[in-house]
Amino acid sequence: xxxxxxxxxxxxxxxxxxxxxxxxxxxxxxxxxxxxxxxxxxxxxxxxxxxxxxxxxxxxxxxxxxxxxxxxxxxxxxxxxxxxxxxxxxxxxxxxxxxxxxxxxxxxxxxxxxxxxxxxxxxxxxxxxxxxxxxxxxxxxxxxxxxxxxxxxxxxxxxxxxxxxxxxxxxxxxxxxxxxxxxxxxxxxxxxxxxxxxxxxxxxxxxxxxxxxxxxxxxxxxxxxxxxxxxxxxxxxxxxxxxxxxxxxxxxxxxxxxxxxxxxxxxxxxxxxxxxxxxxxxxxxxxxxxxxxxxxxxxxxxxxxxxxxxxxxxxxxxxxxxxxxxxxxxxxxxxxxxxxxxxxxxxxxxxxxxxxxxxxxxxxxxxxxxxxxxxxxxxxxxxxxxxxxxxxxxxxxxxxxxxxxxxxxxxxxxxx
Numbered sequence: 001x002x003x004x005x006x007x008x009x010x011x012x013x014x015x016x017x018x019x020x021x022x023x024x025x026x027x028x029x030x031x032x033x034x035x036x037x038x039x040x041x042x043x044x045x046x047x048x049x050x051x052x053x054x055x056x057x058x059x060x061x062x063x064x065x066x067x068x069x070x071x072x073x074x075x076x077x078x079x080x081x082x083x084x085x086x087x088x089x090x091x092x093x094x095x096x097x098x099x100x101x102x103x104x105x106x107x108x109x110x111x112x113x114x115x116x117x118x119x120x121x122x123x124x125x126x127x128x129x130x131x132x133x134x135x136x137x138x139x140x141x142x143x144x145x146x147x148x149x150x151x152x153x154x155x156x157x158x159x160x161x162x163x164x165x166x167x168x169x170x171x172x173x174x175x176x177x178x179x180x181x182x183x184x185x186x187x188x189x190x191x192x193x194x195x196x197x198x199x200x201x202x203x204x205x206x207x208x209x210x211x212x213x214x215x216x217x218x219x220x221x222x223x224x225x226x227x228x229x230x231x232x233x234x235x236x237x238x239x240x241x242x243x244x245x246x247x248x249x250x251x252x253x254x255x256x257x258x259x260x261x262x263x264x265x266x267x268x269x270x271x272x273x274x275x276x277x278x279x280x281x282x283x284x285x286x287x288x289x290x291x292x293x294x295x296x297x298x299x300x301x302x303x304x305x306x307x308x309x310x311x312x313x314x315x316x317x318x319x320x321x322x323x324x325x326x327x328x329x330x331x332x333x334x335x336x337x338x339x340x341x342x343x344x345x346x347x348x349x350x351x352x353x354x355x356x357x358x359x360x361x362x363x364x365x366x367x368x369x370x371x372x373x374x375x376x377x378x379x380x381x382x383x384x385x386x387x388x389x390x391x392x393x394x395x396x397x398x399x400x401x402x403x404x405x406x407x408x409x410x411x412x413x414x415x416x
Contacts, residue, residue, distance in 0.1 A: 010034050011318045012085035014110060016101045018094035021049055022299070023292060026310040027091075028056060033318065034085035038104070040097060057084050067100060071107035091269070091317040095169050095291035098122050111267070113290070120264050121290045124166050125196055131285055134263040138285045141198035147183045153197045154180065162230070166194035169289070171378040176200060176230055203278035205229060205286070206250070207240055209298055210257035210271040211309075211324075213316040217261055217271075219324060220253035221301040223333070226396050229274075229378050232336075238378065239399055241333030241392045242300040245326060250277060260288060268316040270298065296334040296384065303360070303388070304332040331392045332360075335399045336381035339366065339374040342410035344382075353385050356405060358398035361386035372410075382408055 306328030
């Protein structure tokens with residue numbers, strides 16, 4: 001009599017809940033992995049989301065307590081609760097939580113980035129110092145604590161300059177300053193944050209995505225921004241457009257991603273970076289991260305190439321070596337829809353937007369009657385549409401058509 005095969009043991013993952021639920025929802029929908037959620041009490045979550053995930057084992061981290069105490073509490077919870085999955089793998093998709101999340105993983109004995117590595121992907125000063133050590137071209141920078149420090153840097157390196165917090169994302173708190181007179185329009189520097197000023201790079205901006213397994217880049221993908229993201233803060237088109245697989249791209253994306261992976265010691269997961277090609281043809285590296293600023297960019301590539309990008313990314317955190325199989329050849333991008341402060345009087349419907357050429361998805365986050373107070377950040381929007389085309393240039397043209405048709409009418413008297 002033949003032996004009954006033993007069913008494979010499912011891996012268990014400790015997953016940090018991010019600010020955006022797209023990746024979390026994907027992981028929870030998988031039937032080949034057990035999940036324990038690591039929830040930060042400082043991250044606001046909707047009632048709908050909390051109710052929807054109530055069945056998932058969740059450890060809520062008290063951010064007011066010492067992290068080592070919370071790690072010890074987690075281990076007691078694990079050891080004292082029957083039936084809980086025992087995570088051997090760890091994933092933090094949220095850029096802003098990397099420092100605490102990776103240290104927590106270290107304290108509970110799970111795979112993690114070192115404190116130095118977290119600095120390289122979160123602290124823009126440490127990041128650029130690492131670029132210098134690796135001979136990667138990048139903008140000159142200087143730490144600053146007062147606006148007069150910004151003036152000194154501008155006089156030495158030339159105007160415009162870019163002022164930003166050292167640890168931030170989505171261009172939050174970031175300003176382009178064209179001259180010393182422009183400092184009058186900048187709010188006083190928050191003394192609770194570290195600040196830096198850097199050279200302004202004139203050129204085209206691109207986004208790099210890569211999936212890494214066991215230190216090797218399995219593949220890399222490129223997007224273009226119609227205008228640099230910083231200019232989108234001033235009302236210009238705010239979009240990421242992934243190139244079609246058959247399109248010629250201006251750099252060797254995989255080679256670039258592997259160099260960054262090696263230099264930063266990234267073991268697995270998702271790597272995201274930005275870079276510029278200047279008006280005179282030079283390469284300048286921007287910033288790099290190992291978390292999702294949002295899931296739209298990798299989703300674009302998945303749709304363009306015809307594969308489940310989020311599945312591939314998760315597999316690498318489970319120490320697998322997935323082999324993406326591509327089934328499509330098109331360009332796909334996401335366009336963030338304009339927003340404004342005040343009460344929404346009218347907004348184009350998702351149905352209207354879906355009828356426009358190339359639009360394959362639309363999601364509004366604002367509705368008539370809503371009072372909006374959007375932050376000055378690159379993710380601020382009233383929704384987004386996803387647009388396809390044969391090439392990235394065709395997608396960009398179709399996005400401009402969307403913007404010409406899109407309507408957002410506000411009662412500005414309600415603006416704060």
